[in-house]
Amino acid sequence: MLPTDLLIHRLNGEEIVPKRLPLDEKILAIAEELITLFQEARHGTKGELNRQLQALEGEETDYRLKRGLAHLLNGAFSTFETVSPLDPTMLRERVFALSAQKIPSAIETQNTIDQVAEQLSQELNSEVFPEQVKTGLYADLPENQILIEFEAPTPEALVHRYNLSQVQGVFYRASHMVINAHRNDPGQYKLLFRYMKLFQLMTYIEGDADHGFTLTIDGPTSLFKPSTRYGLAIAKLLPALLHVTRWSLAAELQINDSYSGKTRQGRFAIDSDCGLISHYPPGKTYDSLLEEGFVDRWNKAKTEWRLEREVDLIPIPGSVMIPDFRIVHPDGRTFLVEIVGYWRPEYLRKKFSQVRQSGRDDLILAVSERLNLEKAGVRIADTPARIVWFKDQLLPKAVLEVLER
Incomplete structure (x- = not known):
């Protein structure tokens, strides 16, 4: 901006x-x-x-x-980067240390820099040339950074x-x-x-x-x-x-x-008629690899239930809940699926509070076994939703078993 x-x-x-x-x-x-x-x-x-x-x-x-x-x-x-054969901070320390061994006059300053660069180049077995030492000395300053990429x-x-x-x-x-x-x-x-x-x-x-x-x-x-x-x-x-x-x-x-x-x-x-153009992408297909993996496995499962990505929003007082998936049966039955894999206590308390406030009896919560719900002050018994536990991957079989019950 x-x-x-x-x-x-x-x-x-x-x-x-x-x-x-x-x-x-x-x-x-x-x-x-x-x-x-x-x-x-x-x-x-x-x-x-x-x-x-x-x-x-x-x-x-x-x-x-x-x-x-x-x-x-x-x-x-634009992408700017520091281009130097050695870390500029370390390079300055080496150069200043060598320079301290001499007390040049103002006329000899440039000669001293050249001599130090040559000496340091020799110490590095000629892997770095004297001219590279001089250009890399302050390569990390903003004005000396190099424009390495420009997406026009x-x-x-x-x-x-x-x-x-x-x-x-x-x-x-x-x-x-x-x-x-x-x-x-x-x-x-x-x-x-x-x-x-x-x-x-x-x-x-x-x-x-x-x-x-x-x-x-x-x-x-x-x-x-x-x-x-x-x-x-x-x-x-x-x-x-x-x-x-x-x-x-x-x-x-x-x-x-x-x-x-x-x-x-x-x-x-x-x-919405303002005529402005957004540079943001329209959105990722999935919020996480966990969701993406669940969809891939569901598509391979043999079931009549259809998995839908975009679902209805559930309004709750002062906020809104957005389930991850809807599961639809040919006979018209539907369930909503929400994956709870995030561990922060504040998030867990808010998520389970939203579930209670939603008043929905068609919600399935897929909860990671790695979450410390007790430490977060969350009680599963107070949650009206159906619970599916998972470890590293959410398997369609576990969700389908809950649906059949």
């Missing part, structure tokens, strides 16, 4: 309007020029690349636009990324946010809720898959002390939200007034 100094917003009353670039000939030409510069900078240093970027900015007034596009290319599409985007993709980043920057100062998602595919909801859990957002969820969900999220400025890290987490949620077909979002903001120096209220609203 973009740092605060590269965000370009304007105010329309209390409404904040982020900068959006058009996909016109001029903007695409700028994007293509920057992409070409990065492509030609491969195998060169970051310092040299930065000097070329500064020269490209020149005295033009659109320097913040170019700097923002370059920032995205630098962070999202199209100019259109770069502009889309820029527009998304400008909108994401709005949420750095969010104090409160409400998302309404309307009658979407359960798989889209599931992906969205997974990202919310990944970014550890404080969310209250109401609704169901048939009518839609309302997600109320506390922003970074609603905490006791504003948290930039939490603001970034909210901003990271937006690309995930773009995978949902129908939604709207309204946020309350704390804006710093540059004239008065005080903080005032602001607003921002956006919906």
Whole structure:
């Protein structure tokens, strides 16, 4: 994403309007020029690349636009690494130790460096040349790191990324946010809720898959002390939200007034017709190798029961439960399967609490025998779900035995 100094917003009353670039000939030409510069900078240093970027900015007034596009290319599409025959820290220690044996004058400094590099090269049995010693001495400094890989985007993709980043920057100062998602595919909801859990957002969820969900999220400025890290987490949620077909979002903001120096209220609203493009993948097929292995074994099992990956969401007070699988019989019987293989006590207590609150009598819990449920304060006897125990692999036979009972 973009740092605060590269965000370009304007105010329309209390409404904040982020900068959006058009996909016109001029903007695409700028994007293509920057992409070409990065492509030609491969195998060169970051310092040299930065000097070329500064020269490209020149005295033009659109320097913040170019700097923002370059920032995205630098962070999202480039890989810089320290290239040195030896660890630079160890190399400096050796060079300084040898240099300490001499007290050169200012005129002799370069000669001394050359002599030390030559001596160290000889000590290493000529595996490292003197010139490599000198270049590797400070190879770990950011400006000396080498651009070893650049995955060039199209100019259109770069502009889309820029527009998304400008909108994401709005949420750095969010104090409160409400998302309404309307009658979407359960798989889209599931992906969205997974990202919310990944970014550890404080969310209250109401609704169901048939009518839609309302997600109320506390922003970074609603905490006791504003948290930039939490603001970034909210901003990271937006690309995930773009995978949902129908939604709207309204946020309350704390804006710093540059004239008065005080903080005032602001607003921002956006919906699924915003035209932004997500760079997040649409989601992994499976959450874990445990789930993937279970599906592979089920497909080989001889049974009439059909295993389905995407299932309905189960609303519970203030949250939602997303079972891993649904098992369907030709006669119409269905069961939901949830795999519990994660060991953290907080997770276990929350998971079993969700099962109790769900009120479902068609739920099968597959529980790892390696979990210390007693230490986590979880009692199986209090759980209405059917229990299947497993060790390293969840076997279809164990689940089918429960179904037959």
